[in-house]
Amino acid sequence: MKRRALWAGLMAAGLVVAGCGSAAPKEAPSGGAQQKLVVWDWKSGESVASDYIEKAKADFAKRHPGVTVEFVAQPFDQYYTLLGTAIQAGKGPDVMLFNGGGQIRDRVDALLPLDQYVAEDKSRLTGWDAFSKDGKVYAAPVTLQGHPIYYNKALYEKAGLDPASPPKTWDELVRGCAAIKKATGAACFALGNKEGFGIQFFMSGLGSGTLTPQEYDSWIAGKREWTSPHVKRIFELWKEAGDKGLNNEGANSTAMFTDIFGVFQTGKAAHIIGLMSDIGHWKDFGEFLPPDKIGVMQAPVVTDGATPSLPYDGGIGYAVAKWTKDPGLAAGLVRSLTSTEALTAFHAKAGAIASDTTIDVSQAGPAAATIVSQLKTGKPALHVALSSKTLDLMGRLSQQLLSGSATVDKAVKQLAASDKAS
Template identity: 55%
Template sequence: MPAALSNGTRSRRFSTRLAAVAIAPLVLTLAACGAASDDGGGSEGGGESGKLVVWDWKSGDPTAKAYVDAAKADFEKKHPDVEVEFVAQPFDNYYTLLGTAIESGSGPDVVLFNGGAQLRDRVDALVPLDDYLGDNEERLAGWEAFQDADQTYAVPITLQGEPFYYNKKIYEEAGLDPEAPPTTYDELTDVCEAIAKIDKDCFSLGNKEGIGMEFHLSTFGPGVFTPEQYDAWLAGDRDWSSPEVKQLFEMWVQQNEDGWFNDGVNSTAMFMDEFTKFQGGESGNVVGLISDVAHWKSFDEFLGDDLGVYPGPIVNEGGQSLMPAEGGIGYGVTEWTADKELAYDLVDSLSSTDALTAFYADAGAIASDTTIDTSDSGIPVVADIVSWLPESKPNLHTVLSADTLDLLHRLSQQLIDGKVTVDDALAQLAASDK
């Protein structure tokens, strides 16, 4: 070991210089060059025409099959000689894998992204698409989540939003009117008190990943902020010491203390446990999604006609009742792909009306395509959700940086755990969000 160590130190001075010249400068560009030329490492991908590789976390689902098939068929009409391979990566590790691909400069040509921070952190590895968009700009909605500094880096295929879902049967058992969900925070408080009496949880909540807090901010935020404050927040003018922000955080703590949630909030995984509990009839309410997962379609499977939905309640006098929504997931084109136009053509097929109609119907996603008819879903809550979309505003949490979100996740758990005060938490967030 000493030998190895001293070797390491001796060569460091030399290789430091080497690094400054060769390894370090703009890894991304280097990686892109590497892929474009010979080594690239990619036996697949790397972007030779003749084959395009798509990364996502969806195409493996049986419910996404019709969508993928439709997109493939559409693309094949345009480019019969080009093969398309879909690689469904495990979502847990998706961005880590993508990071490795970016580092090594070999990987997919087309990549699926969540809107917001994950995309904005990686725009260096993506092609600006504004020149290619054409009609799609009109037909599709939800672009803001995929833009950075006025440039568009991905094409939205779904809209994502967070409505409150509720279980009418539990409302009834608690002596509440199942057709009159709460519209104000006071009413919601009454609902929770009534549900507590029948020994159920008012809300199912899983904050193991800290995402519960993201939803809390974005769903109660519209009811707390005035419209002006809301817009200012989105525009980057965020005052973490304002009374409204403090109120939002105190609500989080108070709701937990008042027993609104199931036990073990910090150890409950959101997507596996929280929604399982709601589906299993253990709680009266849950903040869910409108696309991908934890949505009307999967809840309908278990609750059927008992499923109801309402937009976030009004908390303060100047607040609004609206469902936050924005672009959900979208496809981008990587910098290192050989033929950018060809890759965009595939993105175009992936966002075609036919493909997205299939995605909406089978996977239960509210597609970004505004021309799709959603009146025949057979699930009553869909009509409500779609009717709220025009008034929707983007989420409060997605404009935060990945760093600040990570801090928010941790602080939200510490707040539940009683390890930090609201004031202290807000001070830390203010320092992080600059």
């Protein structure tokens, strides 16, 4: 009886307060002086980033002596979970690292607009858009993230193709791939879609060859016609590549970051839509492929009137939490973390294409040089404009398209609905 009464009481209490309070705090505590800044990221623990962190720390110490800075390297797998918990608690790090696009835009409620602090850096750095929402900047870009199409020149040579002039159109690419398959057995694309990331790379990597410049720009601006023929064409290409066996086998069970770059490096696939930040890029592949055997090509033209461009955005950037006690100080640290000297160190060690356009990359090999030469005409990547919810859905739909359990029409319809809702 008693227990029943207790439960009834609890239920009643639950019902009385139901709908009050909030799942995440609304106001962050503030006030008081501090001499310590805590930074959360997933980079500072890596050896390739140590020089970068040291340089940034030194720069900050010069400007703000007496302030201690603590870098806490979190595992990337858990990073946004941990950050979400900190945001709900309304306390945590003062400065934190973000991926550009959806990850930061979903969380701007917890961040401080940085416009007044970073005005001077605006022209030196590029990639701000990925860290902005509603006209306000929330983080300063450290690297640029984009999706160049890398190709294996050694396989091109073996198949009797000219590695210096990669295919310009989709049909040429498919023909070339057939020759490569015949000569070497290698697949056309290395594709890892276990997490559903593959479609994001594919969409952005090939988007500029499929959409007209006008369609492209309105997509980025938020006017997205999912059911238009050219957008549908991207998903049709995705399905076609799967159906025609252009991808490596088992794409839906191959992990993007851990497995698929290995497939490309070891010559089991001729092309990969990779990254240009600090992993999955020319320097990463260098373990097995010498830099002069890695080429970068522009998106093959699929529809007439499309002008291929390099899809890139701000990759990772440091933001300041709303609850930090001294916003000026924290913003100062963000500026030090994006100083030319620090970014040069990051580029040299990690091979990342940094956000600072004044850095000299001539030492880094032909692939990096090609990428940097394309930055000027580059445009924001298509998938970065989407919300994380739509990207999540797109990942699952892309797996269904590959396995044949969804049609392109059904997929774009669902995506359009999800995109509209978010």
